[in-house]
Amino acid sequence: MYEGNNPIALQSRTWMVNALIALMEERQYQKITIMDICKKADLSRQTFYNIYSEKDDVLRYYFRNLFREEPYNLELRGRLKLSDITDLFSKFLVEQDTLLKLMVKNNLEGIIFEEMSASVSTCTTGATPCNQYATHKYGNAFFTGALTQTLICWFKDPERITSEELSELLYKILTGNYYEICK
Known part of the structure; x- marks a missing residue:
């Protein structure tokens, strides 16, 4: 999982978190794909994988950031x-x-x-x-x-x-x- 301070990457992370939460309100987590998150966040899969390894990392990032x-x-x-x-x-x-x-x-x-x-x-x-x-x-x-x-x-x-x-x-x-x- 990306740990840098690049403002664009940090903004992309926020968009992906928001996209995933919005998608979770619509359907089961297991049915949400990386592509769904990227589409909702208006970002590429390449961007997703530059920042995260898997879908769970989006939630881990959210809580890790929150607890800091x-x-x-x-x-x-x-x-x-x-x-x-x-x-x-x-x-x-x-x-x-x-x-x-x-x-x-x-x-x-x-x-x-x-x-x-x-x-x-x-x-x-x-x-x-x-x-x-x-x-x-x-x-x-x-x-x-x-x-x-x-x-x-x-x-x-x-x-x-x-x-x-x-x-x-x-x-x-x-x-x-x-x-x-x-x-």
């Missing part, structure tokens, strides 16, 4: 409290509602997981106790898996709770104040 920007870039926010993270996650669900719904509907949760995992890993590397780096990846897997599965559940629930209620619920679960489990 404020307010979603956890690394830019400094030392975060757990409530900051659960609030930010709920805000993310609301602000990215259309695309996330489409991705869940099209079974593209793996892309969401991969990009959230990379973002969480960047943030938590500095927050991991210095003697715990060997287990860092397990903590990230647990945390990212929990958030991704919560996202999937929330979007599939026809009577879902509000994003604020979800934030509070996640906070209670992650702080051990939700389940009453006897030791």
Whole structure:
């Protein structure tokens, strides 16, 4: 996937992202071809393959770029409290509602997981106790898996709770104040 700063390539990326999202609103992701994306974006296949390797890369780019920007870039926010993270996650669900719904509907949760995992890993590397780096990846897997599965559940629930209620619920679960489990 292209990682340069050429303004024309960056603009082409944006057009392809917008084209893919528009096409996903019309039909199933699996039925969308590279040619469909190029036609909708008014770009050549050559341009597509100069920037991306495959269709999934368009969505990966979108989330990677999104997670680098404020307010979603956890690394830019400094030392975060757990409530900051659960609030930010709920805000993310609301602000990215259309695309996330489409991705869940099209079974593209793996892309969401991969990009959230990379973002969480960047943030938590500095927050991991210095003697715990060997287990860092397990903590990230647990945390990212929990958030991704919560996202999937929330979007599939026809009577879902509000994003604020979800934030509070996640906070209670992650702080051990939700389940009453006897030791």
